[in-house]
Amino acid sequence: MAQEQPKKVRSEFIYFAWKNVKLRIGVSVLLAFVLFSIIGPFLAKYDPLEYVGPMGAPPSREFWFGTTTFGQDVFSQFAHGTRSTLIVGLLGGSLGTLIGILVGLIAGYRGGLLDEFLNMITNIILIIPTLAVLIIIAAYLSVRGILTESVFIGLTAWPWAARAIRAQTFSLRVREFVDLARMTGRSSLRIVLTEIAPNMMSYLLLVFILQFGGAVLNAATLDFIGLGPTKGMSLGLIMNNAVLWAALQLGMWWWLLPSGAAIAAIVGALYITNVGLDEIFNPKLREM
Amino acid sequence: MGRYLGRKLLIYALTFFLAVTIDWMIPRFMPGDPVSIMIARIGTRPEAAAVLRGYFIKAFGLDVPLWQQYLNFWSALFHGDLGVSIWLYPQPVIKIIQRAIPYDLFILLPAILLSWFAGNQVGALAARARWLDNTILPLGYLLTATPYMWLAIVLAWSLGNVAGVFPIAGAYSFAIRPHLSLRFILDLFHHWFLPFLSLFLVMFGGWAIGMRNMIIYELESDYSRYLEALGTPQKLIRKYAFRNAMLPQITGLALQLGGIVAGAVATEVVFAYPGIGYIILNAVQNQDYFLLQGCFLFIIIGVLLANFLIDLVYVIVDPRTRLGMTGE
Numbered sequence: 322m323a324q325e326q327p328k329k330v331r332s333e334f335i336y337f338a339w340k341n342v343k344l345r346i347g348v349s350v351l352l353a354f355v356l357f358s359i360i361g362p363f364l365a366k367y368d369p370l371e372y373v374g375p376m377g378a379p380p381s382r383e384f385w386f387g388t389t390t391f392g393q394d395v396f397s398q399f400a401h402g403t404r405s406t407l408i409v410g411l412l413g414g415s416l417g418t419l420i421g422i423l424v425g426l427i428a429g430y431r432g433g434l435l436d437e438f439l440n441m442i443t444n445i446i447l448i449i450p451t452l453a454v455l456i457i458i459a460a461y462l463s464v465r466g467i468l469t470e471s472v473f474i475g476l477t478a479w480p481w482a483a484r485a486i487r488a489q490t491f492s493l494r495v496r497e498f499v500d501l502a503r504m505t506g507r508s509s510l511r512i513v514l515t516e517i518a519p520n521m522m523s524y525l526l527l528v529f530i531l532q533f534g535g536a537v538l539n540a541a542t543l544d545f546i547g548l549g550p551t552k553g554m555s556l557g558l559i560m561n562n563a564v565l566w567a568a569l570q571l572g573m574w575w576w577l578l579p580s581g582a583a584i585a586a587i588v589g590a591l592y593i594t595n596v597g598l599d600e601i602f603n604p605k606l607r608e609m
Numbered sequence: 610m611g612r613y614l615g616r617k618l619l620i621y622a623l624t625f626f627l628a629v630t631i632d633w634m635i636p637r638f639m640p641g642d643p644v645s646i647m648i649a650r651i652g653t654r655p656e657a658a659a660v661l662r663g664y665f666i667k668a669f670g671l672d673v674p675l676w677q678q679y680l681n682f683w684s685a686l687f688h689g690d691l692g693v694s695i696w697l698y699p700q701p702v703i704k705i706i707q708r709a710i711p712y713d714l715f716i717l718l719p720a721i722l723l724s725w726f727a728g729n730q731v732g733a734l735a736a737r738a739r740w741l742d743n744t745i746l747p748l749g750y751l752l753t754a755t756p757y758m759w760l761a762i763v764l765a766w767s768l769g770n771v772a773g774v775f776p777i778a779g780a781y782s783f784a785i786r787p788h789l790s791l792r793f794i795l796d797l798f799h800h801w802f803l804p805f806l807s808l809f810l811v812m813f814g815g816w817a818i819g820m821r822n823m824i825i826y827e828l829e830s831d832y833s834r835y836l837e838a839l840g841t842p843q844k845l846i847r848k849y850a851f852r853n854a855m856l857p858q859i860t861g862l863a864l865q866l867g868g869i870v871a872g873a874v875a876t877e878v879v880f881a882y883p884g885i886g887y888i889i890l891n892a893v894q895n896q897d898y899f900l901l902q903g904c905f906l907f908i909i910i911g912v913l914l915a916n917f918l919i920d921l922v923y924v925i926v927d928p929r930t931r932l933g934m935t936g937e
Binding site for chain 2 (some may be wrong): 369441444446447448449450451452453454456457458460461462478481515534538539541545546547548560563564569570572574575578581582584585587588589591592593596
C-alpha cells in the first residue's frame with residue numbers, strides 16, 4: 322500500500338500533464354529552443370562577430386537572417402545568442418530559486434526574531450528595482466562574462482521567491498504531520514527536508530520557472546542597455562547593436578526582429594508551462 | 610492605520626539607507642578601478658595622466674578615510690550634489706536628471722494608470738466568459754511575455770518606419786524649439802504616443818490576466834457561493850468579487866514597480882526618448898559613473914514615493930488596514 326501510493330500519483334500526474342494543452346505547447350516550444358541552442362551554433366557557418374558578407378543585406382540562401390550594417394551574419398549571432406540567453410536563464414534562475422528557498426524555508430520554519438530579520442531584509446530588497454542595481458553593478462565591471470551576469474541576476478532576483486516560500490512554509494509548519502515529526506525528535510533540518518520541502522515540490526518548480534523567465538528578461542534588458550557580456554553574443558546584445566546602428570531608421574527588420582521574438586517565445590513558453598503545471602498540481606484550476 | 614503606515618515608512622527609510630549605501634559602496638569595492646578606466650579612456654601622456662588621477666581622486670573624494678567618504682557622500686546628497694557629468698561636462702548630474710524626469714512622468718503615469726484600469730476592467734469581463742476568455746487570456750500572456758524593448762522595436766518599425774505614421778526618435782521634432790503653442794504640444798503628443806503605447810500594452814496584459822484569475826478565485830469562494838444560493842443577481846456578486854479582487858491588484862502594482870522601471874528604461878532607449886532610461890544609456894556608453902549613480906538614486910526615490918502613494922490608496926480602499934487588523 323505504502324509503495325503503491327507514489328506510483329499512482331505519478332501516473333495521474335503524467336495523465337493530466339499529457340492532457341493539458343498549455344503544458345504541451347509550452348514544453349514543446351522550450352524543447353525546440355533548447356535543441357536549437359545546442360545544434361544552432363554548429364549550423365551557423367560564420368563567427369558571430371566576423372565581417373563575412375555584404376553590408377546590410379536582407380535574408381538570402383547564404384545568410385538566412387541577413388547581415389548587419391557591418392556584414393556580420395545575423396543567423397550566427399542569433400544561434401550563439403540563444404545559447405547564452407538560455408544559459409543565463411538556467412544559471413540565474415537556479416541561483417535565485419536556491420537563495421529564495423533557503424531564506425524562505427529558514428524564515429518560515431524558524432519564525433521568531435530570525436524570521437523578523439530575514440523578512441525585513443526581503444521586504445527591503447524587494448522594493449529596490451532589480452535592474453537599477455544590476456545596472457550600477459555591471460557598469461563598474463570592466464570585464465563581464467555570461468557567468469558573472471547570471472550570478473548577479475540570481476543574487477538580486479530571490480526576494481519574491483523567498484517571500485512566497487516563507488508563506489508556504491508558514492502554513493505547512495503548523496500541520497499535524499509536522500507536529501508528529503517534531504514529536505519523534507527529528508532535527509529541524511530533517512523535518513524541513515523530509516516533511517516540508519516535498520510538500521512544496523510542485524510550488525518550487527513553479528518558482529523556478531518564473532525565476533528562469535525573469536532572469537532571461539533581466540539579462541535581455543541589461544544587454545540591451547549595453548551592459549551585457551563584454552565578449553560573446555546574446556539576444557539582447559543583437560537588439561542593442563541593431564538599435565544603436567540605426568536599423569530602425571534603415572528598416573532592417575531582419576536584424577531587429579528575430580532576437581526579440583525569440584526572447585518573447587521563450588518567456589511566453591515558460592509562462593504557459595507555468596500555468597499548465599499550476600492546473601495539473603491544483604485540481605481546482607483544471608478546465609473541465 | 611498609524612501602525613500600518615509607520616511600519617511601511619520604517620521599511621522605506623531602511624530601503625533608502627541601503628540604496629544609498631549600495632550606491633556609495635559599489636564604486637569603491639568592486640574589482641577594477643573606475644579612476645583608471647576613465648584615465649585610460651581619455652588616453653593622455655603619463656604626466657598628464659598623473660594630474661588627471663589626482664583630479665579624479667579629489668573629485669570622487671577618495672583621498673580621505675572610508676568612514677569620512679561615507680559621511681561626505683550623505684552630506685553631499687542632502688545638498689543635492691550628485692557630482693558632475695562626464696558625458697555632458699561640466700553640467701551637474703542633478704540638473705541633467707531634473708530635465709529628464711518630466712519626460713519619465715509624462716509616459717509612465719498615463720501608461721501605468723490607464724493599463725491598470727483597462728486591464729482590470731477587461732480581465733474582470735473575461736473571467737468566466739468563454740469567448741472573451743479564450744481571446745484575452747492568450748493575448749494577455751503573449752503581451753506580458755514580450756520584452757518591453759521588443760514591443761517598442763516592433764511598434765517603431767511597423768508604425769514608424771514602414772507605415773510612417775509616427776516619429777521614432779526624440780520627444781519632439783528637432784525642427785521645433787520647445788515653446789508653448791498648439792503646434793508644439795501636438796508634436797509632443799505625436800512623439801509620446803508610441804513609447805506610451807508599448808509600455809501600456811505590455812503592462813495591460815499582466816493586469817488583465819491577474820484580474821481574471823482573481824475574479825475566478827473570488828467567484829469560487831464561500832461568500833460568492835452563499836450569495837448565489839440566496840439568489841443574488843450575478844451582477845451584484847461580480848461587483849463584490851471585483852472589489853475584493855482589486856486589493857491584490859493594488860499590492861501587485863507596488864510589486865511590479867521594479868519591472869516597470871526596467872520597461873521604461875528599455876522603451877526610452879528604443880525611442881531615444883529623453884527620460885532617465887535614455888540618460889542611463891548615454892551614461893553607460895560614456896562611462897559616466899556619477900550620472901549612473903545619480904540615476905540609480907532617483908529611480909529609488911521614485912519607487913519609494915510610488916510605494917508610499919500606493920500604501921495611502923490601500924488604506925483608503927481597505928478598511929481593515931485602518932482598523933489595524935492586518936500587520937503586513
